Amino acid sequence: MSGPIEKRGPILFFLIAAILIAAAILAFQATGPQGIEERFHAATGLSHGGHEEEDGHGGDGGTGIAVEGDLVLYAIVLCGLALACMALYYHYRI
Amino acid sequence: MAHIHLEDGAFSLTWVLVWWLLALVCIGIALWILRSKGRKDTGRITLAAFVTAAAFALFQVNIPLFGGVHLNLTPLVGILAGPVLGSLVVLVINILSAAIGHGGWGLVGANVLVNLAEVLVAFAVFRGSRTFLPDLFSRAGIATFAGLFTGNLIMIGIILVSGVQGVTQSPEQVLAGLSLIVAVNMGVAVIEALLSGLIVRYIGNVRPDLLGEQKG
Numbered sequence: 001m002s003g004p005i006e007k008r009g010p011i012l013f014f015l016i017a018a019i020l021i022a023a024a025i026l027a028f029q030a031t032g033p034q035g036i037e038e039r040f041h042a043a044t045g046l047s048h049g050g051h052e053e054e055d056g057h058g059g060d061g062g063t064g065i066a067v068e069g070d071l072v073l074y075a076i077v078l079c080g081l082a083l084a085c086m087a088l089y090y091h092y093r094i
Numbered sequence: 095m096a097h098i099h100l101e102d103g104a105f106s107l108t109w110v111l112v113w114w115l116l117a118l119v120c121i122g123i124a125l126w127i128l129r130s131k132g133r134k135d136t137g138r139i140t141l142a143a144f145v146t147a148a149a150f151a152l153f154q155v156n157i158p159l160f161g162g163v164h165l166n167l168t169p170l171v172g173i174l175a176g177p178v179l180g181s182l183v184v185l186v187i188n189i190l191s192a193a194i195g196h197g198g199w200g201l202v203g204a205n206v207l208v209n210l211a212e213v214l215v216a217f218a219v220f221r222g223s224r225t226f227l228p229d230l231f232s233r234a235g236i237a238t239f240a241g242l243f244t245g246n247l248i249m250i251g252i253i254l255v256s257g258v259q260g261v262t263q264s265p266e267q268v269l270a271g272l273s274l275i276v277a278v279n280m281g282v283a284v285i286e287a288l289l290s291g292l293i294v295r296y297i298g299n300v301r302p303d304l305l306g307e308q309k310g
Contacts, residue, residue, distance in 0.1 A: 009232030013291070016239055017284045025273045028160045029226020036156070036163060039278070041100045043271025044253065045263030078193050 096245030096279060097153075097166065097207050098253065102198030109256035114203030117185070120210055124181040126261045141196075141304060142175040146183045150190050163282045168209045169216030174297070174304065175232055180213035182269035203254045211248045216241030220294075221306070230307070234294035235287035242283040246276040 031039060040046075103111075149167040155161050173178045188202045190208065195206055220237035227233040250272045254265055263271075298305055 006229055007113065009227040009229035009236070011285070013232040013235045017287065020239070020280045020284055023277045024284075027277030029279070031274050031278065033160075037099045039275055043275055044100065044104070044268055045261035045271075046100070046104070046258060057265060061231040072141065074195070077199055081189060081193075094168070 095248045096212060096242060097164075097197060098205055098208065098249055098277040099197060099203060100258065101108040101251075102200045104198070104258050105200060106259055107200075107206070110174045110203065112199040112203075113201075113207060113252065113256070117203040117206040117210070120128075120181055120207070121185055124178045127178050134148065137304075138175065138179060142171075142179040142183055145171045145174050146186050149183065150187045151189060151252050153191055154194070154196060157282065157285070159282060159285075160278045163279065165282070165286045165289070166209065166242070166245075167286070167290070168245070169286070170293060172213035172215075172217035172241060173220045173237060173290070173294060177214050177217045180217065181210050184209035184213060192217075204256070207252065208245050208249045210247035212241040214241075215244040218232040230298040230305070231291040235291035238290045239280075239283055242286065243280060246279055250276065263294040 031042065035041060143217045145167065149171055152165045152167050155164055163290055168180075170186060171183050175183055182233065185202075185206050188197065188205045191197055192202050216237040219240040220233055223233055223236065227236065227288070237283075250269065253272060254269060257265075261268075294305065
C-alpha cells in the first residue's frame with residue numbers, strides 16, 4: 001500500500017535533477033568554461049579583475065577606501081569584528 | 095551556489111548599507127527569538143556549530159564542474175539547525191568568508207540575505223512536505239532544490255535592484271547573464287541535493303530526534 005507513496009519522492013527528486021542537469025549543460029554551452037568570478041563579471045558586464053583596473057584608482061564604491069585585496073584593511077576589519085563579538089559575548093554572558 | 099561573487103565597490107554605498115541593514119534586522123529578529131525562548135537548546139547549538147564549520151569549509155572548495163563552482167550547504171543548515179540558528183550560521187559563514195577574500199565585506203549583508211532565503215525555504219519545504227514525501231532522502235533533496243532556487247532568485251533580485259557600478263549593460267542584459275549563472279548553479283544544486291539527502295537520511299536513521307522525526 002505504501003509502495004507508490006514511498007516511490008513518489010525519489011521519482012520527483014530524480015525528475016527535477018534530470019531537468020536541472022539538462023538546463024545546466026545548455027547554460028554551460030552558452031557561457032563556456034568560466035570560473036565563478038569570471039562568470040559573474042561576464043554577466044554583469046564588469047571587465048575581468050574588476051572595474052578598478054579601468055579607472056585606475058581602485059573600486060571604492062564611493063566610500064573613499066578600497067578594502068578588496070588590502071591585507072591591512074582586512075586585518076583591521078577582522079580585529080574590529082572579533083572585538084565586537086567579545087563585547088557582545090561578555091555583555092550578554094553567553 | 096547562490097552567492098554574489100562581486101568585489102567591494104560593485105554596489106554603491108547606499109545599497110551596501112541597505113542590504114546590511116536588512117540583514118541585521120533579520121539577525122536581530124533571530125537573536126530576539128532565541129532570547130525570548132529562555133531555555134537554551136544546547137544540542138541544537140552544538141549541531142549549528144558543526145554545520146557552520148562544515149559549510150564554511152565547503153564554501154571555500156572550488157568544484158571543477160561547469161568551469162568552477164562551490165557548494166553552500168545552507169539548505170542543510172536550515173534542515174538541521176532550523177531558521178533561527180541558521181540565520182546566525184549564515185552570518186558567521188559570510189563574515190569568515192569575507193575575511194579570507196571570498197566575497198567583499200560590503201556584500202556580506204546581501205549574501206546573508208541570499209543564504210538566509212535558502213535556509214528558510216529549505217526548512218519550510220522539509221517540514222511542510224512531511225506527509226507528501228515521507229522518504230527523508232528525497233524530501234531533503236527537494237528542499238535543497240527549493241532553497242537554492244530561491245536563493246538564486248534573491249541573488250538576481252539584489253543585483254538588479256542595486257545595479258553594478260561602472261558598467262554599461264542594460265538590466266535586461268544583466269538579467270540574461272545572471273539567468274545563465276542560475277542555470278549552471280542549479281545543475282550543481284543536484285550534487286548538493288544528493289549530498290544533503292544522504293546526510294539527512296543517515297541522521298534520520300541514527301538520530302531521528304535531531305530532525306524532529308519519529309523513529310520507525
